[in-house]
Amino acid sequence: MTLKLGVIGAGAIGKEHIRRCTQVLQGATVVAVSDINPDSAWAAAALPGVCAEVYADGHDVIRSTDVEAVLIASWDPTHEEYTLAAIAAGKPVFCEKPLAMSAEGCRRIVDAEIEAGRRLVQVGFMRPYDEGYRALKKAIDDGAIGAPLLLRCAHRNPKVDESYTTDMAITNTLIHELDVLRWLLNDDYRSVQVRFPRSTSHTHGRLKDPQIVSFETRKGTLIDVEIFVNCQYGYDIQCEVVGETGVARLPEPSAVQMRRDASLSTAILTDWKDRFITAYDAELQAFINDVAAGRLRGPSAWDGYAASVAADACLKAQKNGGSVAIALPERPSFYAC
Ligand code: NAI
Incomplete structure (x- = not known):
């Protein structure tokens, strides 16, 4: 089964993740992209092999019935809001670091995930x-x-x-x-x-x-x-x-x-992208595999909070x-x- 991913934030690492999901990893396809700068979203959707709908608002990506899991690679201050929205929608979410701008923000995510009753969040700590x-x-x-x-x-x-x-x-x-x-x-x-x-x-x-x-x-x-x-x-x-x-x-x-x-x-x-390139591949492949298996095991919201x-x-x-x-x-x- 192929996991349908929606990506929010199509800057440097967002595009890198879209490239690796499309060209390197197994079991996922990017079906939706959004960026506050529409040119970035369209540029990401035009990457080789990508066939994704472009949305004006990240929340529309999360709401889309076509999207099964969410990848957040937008600016740091937006992470908490999008992660909480993905949890509320019951969709697994891979959120780039930092999980939120403060410990209180991370704690809100931890509390929402516990309330949801199952692990839905993996934080982009790749080391x-x-x-x-x-x-x-x-x-x-x-x-x-x-x-x-x-x-x-x-x-x-x-x-x-x-x-x-x-x-x-x-x-x-x-x-x-x-x-x-x-x-x-x-x-x-x-x-x-x-x-x-x-x-x-x-x-x-x-x-x-x-x-x-x-x-x-x-x-x-x-x-x-x-x-x-x-x-x-x-x-x-x-x-x-x-x-x-x-x-x-x-x-x-x-x-x-x-x-x-x-x-x-x-x-x-x-370049930091080269130093940990295989680790980025491995963390996202683990997320894709774990979503398919119904059990996330990578760096958790608690790790983001800690x-x-x-x-x-x-x-x-x-x-x-x-x-x-x-x-x-x-x-x-x-x-x-
Ligand atoms: P960037 O500035 O190249 O890209 C961020 C993108 O997010 C921009 O295209 C911007 O227009 C978009 N954006 C901003 N607000 C938005 C919103 N509300 N909705 C949708 N899109 C929005 O930055 P970069 O380097 O790609 O970093 C993105 C995130 O990834 C950051 O949080 C950063 O900390 C994290 N990161 C993690 C790395 C790691 O080693 N795990 C390495 C590099 C970045």
């Missing part, structure tokens, strides 16, 4: 589908390095434009680590502190760059994440886990090693400079693994 992170988690879960004691992570981007501000380092960039690290460690955060070293000369007045975000988890693991979004040299994701008996590192993406001109070199990726509770604390910590508690309520049994 748990990345082969490298999966291998790292297996090493930790197998006890290969003993209990994790401390983590050193980095999230580096070549450059960002002037619209990117200090808070976005948390809500737009760190949000991926906020999800993947609690998954990696089977743990939750207890507190956070943010420190700002001397800023790079490549930043602007409204962005302090880089930043160091330091967490303590409930089990006592310490985590340092460096966010550096004008690092100039590439898109570089690092994660090193120091355990009781060894150290495990996230594998580097494979690249040809070259010896020439009296040097040894390996290229580093520059990341958002931590993000809110990070934003406070950016302002006050001290340690801020992260108080995630008990996970409802509805979301038990």
Whole structure:
């Protein structure tokens, strides 16, 4: 059976998802597209192999009797409204991160989903589908390095434009680590502190760059994440886990090693789309398969909420400079693994 998808938001990642659903993945077809900018919607509908109706309003996509599941890839502030509408319509929904603009917004989605009585939401956190992170988690879960004691992570981007501000380092960039690290460690955060070293000369007045975000988890693991979004040299994701008996590192993406001109070199990726391309494929294929099987198992609304509770604390910590508690309520049994 082919799952009929309606896509809301046909910008960069919306078009990428439409392309992969049409050309790469199995079991789904895009039948409806909407974007607040009609040109973007029409451009997406004209992508090779796509045969989709264009709607002026995202809510019409959700209401369409032709649409069985919804994919939300519009701007962040629209996610909550569309996700709640999809839940109210009883349709499974894949929502790009962040699930909502605040923890309260995510909580409204969690409450609506529990009220609906079945899991309908998958959040677009793709790193748990990345082969490298999966291998790292297996090493930790197998006890290969003993209990994790401390983590050193980095999230580096070549450059960002002037619209990117200090808070976005948390809500737009760190949000991926906020999800993947609690998954990696089977743990939750207890507190956070943010420190700002001397800023790079490549930043602007409204962005302090880089930043160091330091967490303590409930089990006592310490985590340092460096966010550096004008690092100039590439898109570089690092994660090193120091355990009781060894150290495990996230594998580097494979690249040809070259010896020439009296040097040894390996290229580093520059585009986030390339770094996690197979993870994006895998997360959406899992959503399609799980909808067909009648049971969603990917990153849940609760995971979206947990990341958002931590993000809110990070934003406070950016302002006050001290340690801020992260108080995630008990996970409802509805979301038990
Ligand atoms: P974009 O700006 O290229 O595209 C967003 C599109 O949404 C635009 O075409 C815009 O016209 C449309 N839009 C805005 N308001 C709308 C509304 N009310 N109804 C329908 N369409 C509306 O942005 P991009 O990079 O594609 O990001 C989209 C979303 O995906 C963001 O929430 C972003 O955080 C998320 N994202 C997730 C990534 C991941 O790694 N999981 C990577 C990139 C983006």
